[in-house]
Amino acid sequence: KIPKSTIDRMPLYHRCLSIMEENGITETSSQVLGLRVGVDPSVIRKDLAWFGELGKRGVGYNVPYLRQAIAEALGLNKDWPIILVGAGKLGSALADHNQKYVKHFQLVGIFDRDPAKHGRQVGGLTVRPMEDLPGVVKEHNVKMAMIAVPAKEAQAVAHVLVKAGIKGILSFAPISLSVPEDVLVYNSDYHLDLQRMAYFIDNRFDG
Amino acid sequence: KIPKSTIDRMPLYHRCLSIMEENGITETSSQVLGLRVGVDPSVIRKDLAWFGELGKRGVGYNVPYLRQAIAEALGLNKDWPIILVGAGKLGSALADHNQKYVKHFQLVGIFDRDPAKHGRQVGGLTVRPMEDLPGVVKEHNVKMAMIAVPAKEAQAVAHVLVKAGIKGILSFAPISLSVPEDVLVYNSDYHLDLQRMAYFIDNRFDG
């Protein structure tokens, strides 16, 4: 049973290794990787050990090989259709960014309750009314959604998503969402990163 | 020497405990906390052990006491002035959100190179030209900045920030930034959360 904290760090390693691979770096070590991703090398080695003998003791890791092994272990090459609720400032930024930079999670629908936004082109898609949401989820068998609406609206939106069949919600709204046990919720909160950064600025870590 | 992975999780515990405290919950356990934050209870107990005897074996933790202990250990009650570069869709959303919801990191300046944005009111502040940035950083002794500009502009902006004296950068641009050793960079990337969520949807975790 792979620990959740290990799984949570794997996409971070994969991103770093992808960047290294793009830059032609072919060999690395837990030390170098640790410095780049901000994780203790011993933690990296323990994490990777769950997925097999991925490196050579005393030699290190082959970058493309390790990246591919992690991608396979995490299913990172699978394509997922996703939807977005909220086509305001944040939603529009997310849609544009997603279209340009995110490869395996493709937006197939953007929804907003504001009629003024319906028909607007955002991130290569046309903003649609909330009434269209269940149909789109069904048509594309969508399992994941992002919420970018105000705090007081987020719970109601989560309810609509769950009813439509969504199994994973990434919410940017600053509120704790209530969902059934079989639905996952991730709260994206840059505030936590500011707090982490502040600690390390004041307690410069040598790790 | 507290491990970095422990420090990284502490703000997550603090946020959860704050929400519990707001909802009048006075007692909790590593099991309940673990379920809420998505961290193995044993990991939570190991993390908290770095900061003292914060709970009673077999009894659990007092919520307000634990929240306060974590806040003190992490210096979460300290006020930090911060600045933002990029007043586009994402930057505007960040500024509004920060003004409404973020207590100890206050925006004291928003900067953009687009003259059309100068003078615009965003998140309670007036958008200013990049030329004003060094002066504002100096005046408020700013140590932290957020970057919300396009990928190809982010490195140049990071250079300006470092030159002005910034020691911690939270970047939303999809690019790896090069900075001196004494400057911290956090890359905010919701893509990683989508990857984590996808794994757990496919491998429903019972932890």
Ligand SMILES: NC(=O)c1ccc[n+]([C@@H]2O[C@H](COP(=O)([O-])OP(=O)(O)OC[C@H]3O[C@@H](n4cnc5c(N)ncnc54)[C@H](O)[C@@H]3O)[C@@H](O)[C@H]2O)c1
């Ligand atoms: N977590 C973070 O990192 C972060 C960063 C920035 C903003 N935020 C949060 O993201 C949310 C959106 O911010 P924004 O600046 O884009 O706000 P915004 O007001 O510009 O956009 C919100 C959009 O949601 C739509 N909406 C409202 N209620 C709805 C409903 N019930 N169903 C469908 N659509 C609905 C509105 O019509 C609007 O288009 C806010 O909660 C904000 O606090 C979070």
Ligand SMILES: NC(=O)c1ccc[n+]([C@@H]2O[C@H](COP(=O)([O-])OP(=O)(O)OC[C@H]3O[C@@H](n4cnc5c(N)ncnc54)[C@H](O)[C@@H]3O)[C@@H](O)[C@H]2O)c1
């Ligand atoms: N990591 C994430 O979660 C996430 C989510 C959404 C968007 N993004 C990224 O955030 C960035 C901003 O997205 P957006 O939708 O707000 O874009 P945008 O085009 O709406 O805004 C960018 C702003 O940056 C300003 N700018 C450009 N170059 C500058 C420079 N050299 N100095 C100062 N200001 C400059 C522009 O004038 C503009 O106002 C993009 O890189 C995008 O890919 C990241």
